[in-house]
Amino acid sequence: MTNDLIEKYVAPRHAGEKEIKIFFKQRSTITGIFIKGNDYDELRSKNFWRIVTNASIDTWKKTKDVNLAKIFNGTEFTRLSED
Numbered sequence: 267m268t269n270d271l272i273e274k275y276v277a278p279r280h281a282g283e284k285e286i287k288i289f290f291k292q293r294s295t296i297t298g299i300f301i302k303g304n305d306y307d308e309l310r311s312k313n314f315w316r317i318v319t320n321a322s323i324d325t326w327k328k329t330k331d332v333n334l335a336k337i338f339n340g341t342e343f344t345r346l347s348e349d
Contacts, residue, residue: 267340267341267343267344267345267346268313268340269310269311269312269313269340272313272315272340272343272346273310275346276300276346279348283299284299284348285297285298285299285320285323285348286298286299286300286346286347286348287346287347287348288317288338288343288345288346289343289344289345289346289347290342290343290344291342291343291344292342293342296317296319296320297319297320297323298317298318298319298320298323299317299318299323299326300315300316300317301316301317301318301326301332301335302316303316303332303335309337313339313340313341314337314338314339314340315337315338315339315340316332316335316336316337317335317336317337317338318334318335318336319336322334322335
């Protein structure tokens with residue numbers, strides 16, 4: 267997916283709050299939260315996204331620790347969904 271398509275999907279869902287299912291070309295689907303860190307605009311311009319995966323979501327909601335996030339390449343995404 268392109269960074270513009272991802273941004274159009276993520277922005278209205280208030281990044282950092284909504285859990286989103288992310289489907290990949292060559293790996294298993296994950297559920298995660300897109301994080302807006304200090305480098306959000308720079309990463310977005312390169313189609314990289316900081317995402318807290320399902321395993322760390324509860325801790326993220328308590329601590330807001332950016333170190334819990336992993337960076338994913340948006341070109342590997344095939345679809346985003348709230349279901």
